Amino acid sequence: MTKNDLVNAVAAHGLSKRQSSSVVESVFDIIFRCFERGEDVKIVGFGHFRIRKKASRRGRNPQTGESIEITARRVLTFKPSKGLKQRINTATS
């Protein structure tokens, strides 16, 4: 499934293809801008996108075995909601 399939699903609600496409774009744009500000995004029934701060740590290059510093960084994590987990496990496939 790609963004185009989502646009088609939205268009099924009576919007033109062009309108649907711009609405789907805005949804992800808005979420993007939220992450840009460092804000979390919580979608009830779907999941919670969180920005987590990782401290710097020592890692190892698995190929050469040499020790390197992994710098402090911010990463995005997704925690699926209970509802999503349930729906995925009740599927009959």
Next chain:
Amino acid sequence: MTKADLIDEVSKIANMTKKETETIVNTIFDNITDALSKGDKVELRGFGSFRIRHRNSRKGRNPKTGSSVDVPQKRVPFFKVGKRLRELVNA
């Protein structure tokens, strides 16, 4: 940001009522969920991709009583952050 805030902002940009927008936003997340439950992968360019990961059944322990319990096999949703988003978050 919550889903309500998202609907609010989208309705302003798209010039639609909140009610209409809510239907659309729900459609998007429902469709992603449906695709996943069918075992499909959902790829959103620049954003990331959602897919299903399988977890085998295993023996777990009730942390309170220490008794051994069976944890059945299950499917869990997994989100892989897209490159553009990963860079943006860490910027």
